[in-house]
Amino acid sequence: MTLYDLDLSGNCYKVRLFAALAGIDLSLVAVDFMAGEHKQEPVIGLNPLGQLPVLVDGDVVLRDSQAILVYLAHKHGASQWWPEGAAEQGDVMQWLSNSANEIQNGPNAARLVEKFGIPLDKERTLQVSGVILPFMEQHLATNDWLSLGRPTIADCSIFPYLAVAWEGGIDLAEYPNISAWMDRVKALPSFIPMPGM
Secondary structure, three states: OEEEEOOOOHHHHHHHHHHHHHOOOOEEEEOOOOOOHHHOOOHHHHOOOOOOOEEEEOOEEEOOHHHHHHHHHHHOOOOOOOOOOHHHHHHHHHHHHHHHHHHHHHHHHHHHHHHHOOOOOHHHHHHHHHHHHHHHHHHHOOOOOOEOOEOOHHHHHHHHHHHOHHHHOOOOOOOHHHHHHHHHHHOOOOOOOOOOO
């Protein structure tokens, strides 16, 4: 399996993190984003949106980090990370949706503004963060993990952009339950860090 990868991307890192935790071998192909390689072959042929990550596994090509997490967990029988039951899958999936929406448009977007100079509405990123972070803080006050009482791909999906939230000017000091959860993720066997962590 080949992952077209960008080292500083949280969406790419979440796939690398899960693969490390689950013992899944990936062949990484570094894509030079600044040189525009994501808009050239082979990446643009695999994902016409020109976005990363992209996973290639034989005839299977996946272009979304959430979809890649589900695929890898299901394919490798890692039911502790992606459960079999419909209700359990739904519980994990709602956190994957939070990752793709509130986390992406909150802490991640704030990081894009501050670290990379992307012209997004910084005030809006802080407003979105101001909704999702208290929600997570309250949830983690009575839960060690985001879903099912154990580590799942939900944790892998949301962790990256909170772990580098400071790069977007978001201080997690007022969220001790989130900080404790991040420490639990970092303590998992075979954990690998992301640059900037």
